[in-house]
Amino acid sequence: MAASRPGAKDLTQGPIASTLLMFAVPTLASNILQSLNGSINAIWVGRFLGAQALAATANANIIMFLMFSIVFGFGMASTVLIGQAMGRRDIDAARRAFGSAVGFCLVLAVIVATAGWIGAPALLRLLATPAEAFDMALTYLRVIFIAMPATLLSVMMMMGLRGVGDARTPLIFMIVSVVIDLVLNPVLILGLGPAPAMGIAGSATATAAAGIISLIGLVAYTYAKDLPLRLRGAELNYLLPAADQMRVLLSKGLPMGMQMIVMSASGLVMIGFVNREGLLVTAAYGASQQLWTYLQMPAMAMGAAVSAMAAQNIGAGRWDRISRITAYGIGYQLLITGAMVTVMLVFHEALLALFLGDNVSAIAAAWHMQLRVSWSFLAFGCTMILFGVMRANGVVVKPLLILAFTLFVVRIGFYHVGFPLIGVDALWFSYPVSSFTAMLLAVLVYAQGGWRKAKLLVPVHEEECRETVNSDAEPAGRLNPTG
Incomplete structure (x- = not known):
């Protein structure tokens, strides 16, 4: 049975109350960690670089939230597809749904990252970013756009894992990402130790590095533990989005x-x-x-x-x-x-x-x-x-x-x-x-x-x-x- 595999949790059997609570708590903890991370990073930027830098990150984050909103939709659509497949004990269908979602997300993220890096000045002007914060916001946003594929893939993978009933693994790697981000932010902003003082770019680089390292760790862990959604051999073809899967991802995800x-x-x-x-x-x-x-x-x-x-x-x-x-x-x-x-x-x-x-x-x-x-x-x-x-x-x-x-x-x-x-x-x-x-x-x-x-x-x-x-x-x- 699919749910008997390592990392999968059968949510169709047993007591509903305790199963639901134990599944929801790690997701809630992940959300809280993510928000606390953003709040603390804002404190680092505001304290070390001033109000202009804080305004710059605020303007850049508006654009980032819009990008994540779309990926969230596709991620939830894939979660539903994966969840229904796991309920049917059809792990191959779950992998097909996951592969199509990840493959599509990767292509979308590369296109958006490229267009975003080029069009960042126009986006900031569209938001009427204050002149005194414009250059900082541009630097910050372009670094974030470079790291966007890794960040969005992490989000997609974590949502896919929740679809098979695994809320623990996403929490582990959310903790990894948050810890790295919190440590690197002051180091790269101020240039502590051997690190160069990068200012606002340091804050963006810290966030980017945390996302990339967390993604690498998540992929390595998925294969090391043979989690249900890992793709091997011919299954790697699932990363080429199938037409039937894409119809669902687009019609439900958007x-x-x-x-x-x-x-x-x-x-x-x-x-x-x-x-x-x-x-x-x-x-x-x-x-x-x-x-x-x-x-x-x-x-x-x-x-x-x-x-x-x-x-x-x-x-x-x-x-x-x-x-x-x-x-x-x-x-x-x-x-x-x-x-x-x-x-x-x-x-x-x-x-x-x-x-x-x-x-x-x-x-x-x-x-x-x-x-x-x-x-x-x-x-x-x-x-x-x-x-x-x-x-x-x-x-x-x-x-x-x-x-x-x-x-x-x-x-x-x-x-x-x-x-x-x-x-x-x-x-x-x-x-x-x-x-x-x-x-x-x-x-x-x-x-x-x-x-x-x-x-x-x-x-x-x-x-x-x-x-x-x-x-x-x-x-x-x-x-x-x-x-």
């Missing part, structure tokens, strides 16, 4: 990536509204956003875990477990997010002071918006769990439409209608209004049940047809591929 872009675009619009309220409110909002980033993590991690687990069970035909997977996912998410919201509200002064120092007025403004916004992440999390389950069966357009409607029509519409009546509070109350509307719509789509009838529409592979025919004549049935 809408998933668009979900991330829609959320980012909505955030940019909201920042524009916040900026109208003056520097004090903008500073308070910036500090609050730092905390809200962490409040989103349980929803994203649990959503990814639920999606992978549901995909395996759908592939195995275990529809009897899907409702319980959904229920446990929502329950865990409410528990973890609720605990985090409570901690952040109880210790709000100390947490906000990390970003706002002793600015009492800004802390008070941030506390005001925290009270109105923080609890809305409970509803956001429930929505992400329901989306994750539906995504496990290839349903991606309806979640995208719900997000677009609630984040733009509902949230921005509430702001415009409410502002003349309640002033700036219309901004903060627009968050719970849109979040609970999205949750209600997600519940309606989930309860209606049409998503259960969807198919990924991957044509049966020619080799599978031959094996199926042979299995009719062989007492032993279909043979499982060996390692």
